[in-house]
Structures are given as structure tokens and as C-alpha cells.
Amino acid sequence: MSNKKILLVEDDPNFGIVLKDYLTLSKFDVTHAKDGLEGLIEFKNNDFDICILDVMMPRKDGFSLAEDIRKTNKEIPIIFLTAKSMKEDILKGYKVGADDYLNKPFDSEVLLYKINAILQRKSSAMDAIEEQFEFQIGRFFLNSKLRQLSFDKQEPIKLSPKENKLLKMLATYKNDLMPRELALIKIWRDDNYFTSRSMDVYIAKLRKYLKEDSEVEIINIHGEGFRLIAK
Amino acid sequence: MSNKKILLVEDDPNFGIVLKDYLTLSKFDVTHAKDGLEGLIEFKNNDFDICILDVMMPRKDGFSLAEDIRKTNKEIPIIFLTAKSMKEDILKGYKVGADDYLNKPFDSEVLLYKINAILQRKSSAMDAIEEQFEFQIGRFFLNSKLRQLSFDKQEPIKLSPKENKLLKMLATYKNDLMPRELALIKIWRDDNYFTSRSMDVYIAKLRKYLKEDSEVEIINIHGEGFRLIAK
DNA sequence: GGAAATCTTAATGAATCGTTAAAAACAAAT
DNA sequence: ATTTGTTTTTAACGATTCATTAAGATTTCC
Numbered sequence: 319m320s321n322k323k324i325l326l327v328e329d330d331p332n333f334g335i336v337l338k339d340y341l342t343l344s345k346f347d348v349t350h351a352k353d354g355l356e357g358l359i360e361f362k363n364n365d366f367d368i369c370i371l372d373v374m375m376p377r378k379d380g381f382s383l384a385e386d387i388r389k390t391n392k393e394i395p396i397i398f399l400t401a402k403s404m405k406e407d408i409l410k411g412y413k414v415g416a417d418d419y420l421n422k423p424f425d426s427e428v429l430l431y432k433i434n435a436i437l438q439r440k441s442s443a444m445d446a447i448e449e450q451f452e453f454q455i456g457r458f459f460l461n462s463k464l465r466q467l468s469f470d471k472q473e474p475i476k477l478s479p480k481e482n483k484l485l486k487m488l489a490t491y492k493n494d495l496m497p498r499e500l501a502l503i504k505i506w507r508d509d510n511y512f513t514s515r516s517m518d519v520y521i522a523k524l525r526k527y528l529k530e531d532s533e534v535e536i537i538n539i540h541g542e543g544f545r546l547i548a549k
Numbered sequence: 550m551s552n553k554k555i556l557l558v559e560d561d562p563n564f565g566i567v568l569k570d571y572l573t574l575s576k577f578d579v580t581h582a583k584d585g586l587e588g589l590i591e592f593k594n595n596d597f598d599i600c601i602l603d604v605m606m607p608r609k610d611g612f613s614l615a616e617d618i619r620k621t622n623k624e625i626p627i628i629f630l631t632a633k634s635m636k637e638d639i640l641k642g643y644k645v646g647a648d649d650y651l652n653k654p655f656d657s658e659v660l661l662y663k664i665n666a667i668l669q670r671k672s673s674a675m676d677a678i679e680e681q682f683e684f685q686i687g688r689f690f691l692n693s694k695l696r697q698l699s700f701d702k703q704e705p706i707k708l709s710p711k712e713n714k715l716l717k718m719l720a721t722y723k724n725d726l727m728p729r730e731l732a733l734i735k736i737w738r739d740d741n742y743f744t745s746r747s748m749d750v751y752i753a754k755l756r757k758y759l760k761e762d763s764e765v766e767i768i769n770i771h772g773e774g775f776r777l778i779a780k
Numbered sequence: 781g782g783a784a785a786t787c788t789t790a791a792t793g794a795a796t797c798g799t800t801a802a803a804a805a806c807a808a809a810t
Numbered sequence: 811a812t813t814t815g816t817t818t819t820t821a822a823c824g825a826t827t828c829a830t831t832a833a834g835a836t837t838t839c840c
Binding site: 478513520 | 816817818819820821826827828
């Protein structure tokens with residue numbers, strides 16, 4: 319099997335070369351472009367498996383490049399390298415369709431780990447295509463495709479789109495922390511005072527639905543997010 | 550298992566050689582660089598497990614070298630050797646991401662002890678890439694992601710963010726000194742009279758939580774920091 | 781003994797969250 | 811186009827959680 323091909327777009331020459339060497343040693347074919355425009359040209363002339371883009375670059379920044387890449391290819395994994403851990407940047411990245419992002423400086427082993435994780439995720443996702451849409455939550459049963467929440471033999475509750483997405487997300491993180499920010503970005507596509515308030519309203523609605531089973535509850539972790547507890 | 554690899558950067562030739570020999574005898578592979586620039590080159594060409602850097606060196610001092618190292622690798626443990634025990638230096642070191650520091654002259658056995666303690670601390674966590682968030686503390690169990698402290702079958706105690714961060718940090722330094730300044734910089738992001746007082750308040754809170762197990766205690770080491778003792 | 785460091789409790793004010801209700805936006809059907 | 815019903819957002823207010831500061835007591839170090 320031939321090596322996976324990486325497009326690395328990074329304007330800092332030193333850092334770029336070190337990173338390229340490191341990835342080459344880790345058995346990837348690396349093409350190193352020095353700015354966004356060069357990156358776009360390389361992208362169009364080759365067939366890469368994954369893109370690693372610096373955010374801040376002359377001529378064309380990483381986000382803008384990502385948008386252009388997405389016009390050609392909706393699936394290719396993109397990892398952003400952001401110098402600062404600005405929330406602005408992270409949000410923007412997710413909107414452009416980032417698969418992951420890393421704050422510089424970072425441990426190169428973490429990058430390697432993320433690359434492999436993403437490549438694996440994509441390939442297995444391709445095999446199975448469909449994602450999970452049925453969840454057991456205590457004595458409740460959620461079918462997120464039909465947007466129905468069932469309890470015993472009772473008539474199922476019909477969920478609105480947002481209720482459904484939120485409960486599904488809580489269920490995929492069952493018994494674990496679902497970070498508030500993540501839900502806002504993925505479901506509300508924005509993270510501000512009002513979307514956050516809106517989310518609280520939906521949490522209240524879900525709690526009302528779920529209160530028939532006393533074993534099930536949604537608890538808040540102050541400043542962090544919510545946790546759906548169910549045996 | 551192969552020996553752990555140490556990058557030792559020390560400009561004093563006599564001291565450097567003695568230290569290198571001592572560490573080699575203690576079953577480490579030691580690369581000895583004579584100044585900061587040489588150290589950086591060695592760092593980029595090899596794969597070390599830990600760095601020991603003298604602070605005062607010609608061409609490139611230890612702090613500057615540490616910053617460069619951190620650009621490539623955010624996790625690798627760094628120990629500083631400082632001639633004077635200036636608080637300025639210690640703070641600067643921690644801000645650059647030091648794991649520990651030693652005042653010259655020092656007992657080489659102390660250095661050895663610290664190296665092993667740090668490697669142990671890092672290795673268990675680093676295997677999994679993502680950081681550790683579960684800790685056993687005597688009969689207590691801390692889940693720092695969920696911010697809860699459990700004791701036997703009792704209802705877990707919910708920890709506030711600061712309580713959680715502080716206890717987590719104490720736990721990673723379990724049975725060892727957690728330097729006061731380090732906690733202040735990493736958790737409070739500042740080191741002054743008030744943050745220090747605030748930390749004391751949190752130590753008091755944690756002691757209250759932990760007093761159910763008489764085998765567990767947080768002791769103060771006057772002028773140095775705290776030590777979480779647990780079997 | 782005296783200065784510096786630490787311990788502990790309590791008070792304050794800010795940020796976050798919970799809940800209800802009303803307003804606005806949206807969609808489907810008349 | 812207007813009506814009707816659903817969904818989502820905004821508003822308002824109370825409740826809870828949280829970090830900091832103050833202040834006095836106690837301990838440690840020289």
C-alpha cells in the first residue's frame with residue numbers, strides 16, 4: 319500500500335521544514351506549500367488524503383484556502399494549526415468544516431496521533447456510511463431518525479429538530495460530559511449569550527420529557543456543560 | 550526496554566562531564582550539548598525523553614532554548630539548573646513550561662530522583678496522548694473531567710473548577726512536592742499575595758473534603774509548596 | 781520574641797444556570 | 811395572501827455556584 323499523501327501549508331520556513339521532515343519520517347508523502355495560493359495550486363494538481371493548514375499566512379489565510387478546497391472536495395479531512403487558541407478561530411474553523419485543530423506550539427506526536435485517528439475515522443466511516451440513530455436511555459428509547467422518544471408502551475413523544483439533535487448528542491456522550499461549547503457549535507452553529515440561553519431552554523424541555531424515569535437525569539456541570547446520566 | 554534519552558545542555562565543561570557520567574552510570578543515554586544553539590540542533594535531530602537545561606549559557610540561554618523546544622514539543626519534560634535561587638528565574642522557568650528546577654550546587658541524587666519522578670508522572674499519561682483525568686487518592690477517587698471526588702459508595706462530592714484543578718495537580722505530584730509557584734502560575738495565572746491567599750483557601754477546602762480518610766493529607770512545606778500524601 | 785507564612789471562616793459580588801412566559805420566525809394549508 | 815400550528819428565540823427574574831477578599835488565629839523559622 320502506498321503512503322498517505324499530506325498537503326502541508328505553512329509559511330514559517332523553519333517550522334514547516336521540521337514538520338515536513340517529521341511527517342516524512344512517519345511514512346507520509348508530504349507536499350509543503352509556503353502560502354495559501356501555492357497551497358491551492360498544489361491541491362488542484364494532486365490527490366491528497368489530508369490537508370494541514372496554518373491559519374495565519376500571507377496572500378491567502380488558512381480559512382480562505384479551506385473554503386476553496388471545500389468547493390472542490392467536500393470530504394477531505396482538514397486540520398488547522400492556529401497560533402492562538404482564540405475561540406473566534408475555532409468557531410470559524412468548524413464552520414468551514416475543520417476536522418480538528420491544534421494550537422501552536424503543539425507536540426508533534428499529538429499531530430501524528432490526530433492524523434491517524436482522522437484517517438481511520440474517515441475510512442471506517444466510508445465503510446459503514448450510516449451513523450447511529452437509536453439510543454437506549456434508561457427505560458427510554460430514542461429514534462433520532464424518526465425524532466421519537468418512547469417510554470414503555472406509551473405513545474411516543476414527538477421531538478422537534480433541536481430537541482432531537484440535543485438529546486441525540488447527550489446520548490452519544492451518555493454518562494460523560496457533553497461540553498456546552500461543542501453542542502452550541504454543532505447544533506446552533508454559533509456560541510454566544512443568546513444561543514446559550516436557548517440551549518438552556520431546550521435542556522429544560524428535555525428534562526420535562528425525561529422525568530418519568532427517575533433513574534435518568536440531565537445534570538449541569540457548572541461552566542462546562544451537561545451530563546446525561548442513565549444506568 | 551531501551552534506556553531513556555536525556556538531552557543535557559550545560560556550558561561548564563567540568564560540571565557537564567561529571568553530570569553526564571553520573572547519569573550514564575544511572576542507566577540513561579545522555580547527549581551533552583555545550584550551549585543553547587548546539588542544544589537546539591541536537592534536540593531537532595534526536596528523540597529525547599527529557600531535557601536538562603542550564604539557565605545561564607553563552608549564545609542562547611536556557612529559557613530561550615526551552616521556548617524553542619516548546620515550539621516543536623509541548624510535552625517533553627524540562628528541568629532547569631539555575632545558579633541562583635532567584636524567584637524571578639523560577640517564575641520565568643515555570644512560565645516557559647518547566648517541570649522542575651534545581652539550584653546549583655545540588656545533590657546529584659536529588660536530580661536523579663526528580664528525573665525519575667517526572668518520567669513516571671509523564672509516561673503513564675502520555676501513552677494515551679490525551680491527559681489523565683482519573684486519580685486514586687487513598688480511598689478517594691477523583692474524576693477531574695466530571696469534577697467529582699468519590700469516597701467508597703457515598704454520593705460523590707462535586708468540585709468547583711479551581712478545587713478540581715488544584716486537587717488534580719496535587720494528585721499528579723502525589724507524595725511529592727507540588728511547588729506553590731507552579732500551581733499559582735498554572736491555575737491562577739499569576740503569583741502575588743492575593744492569589745496565594747486564595748490558594749490557601751482552596752487548600753483548606755480540599756483538606757475538609759479529604760479528612761474522611763485519615764491516611765490522606767495535604768501537608769505544607771514552609772516556603773515551598775504542598776504535598777499530598779496518600780499510600 | 782518577632783516577622784513571615786499559613787490556616788480558617790465568613791462576607792461579598794459576579795457569573796452561570798433554571799424556568800416560565802411572551803414574542804418572533806417559520807411552515808403548511810387553506 | 812391569510813390563517814393556523816409548530817418551533818425557536820428572547821426576556822425576565824430567581825436560584826445557585828463560584829472566586830476573591832478580609833480579618834483574625836495559628837504556626838514556622840531565625
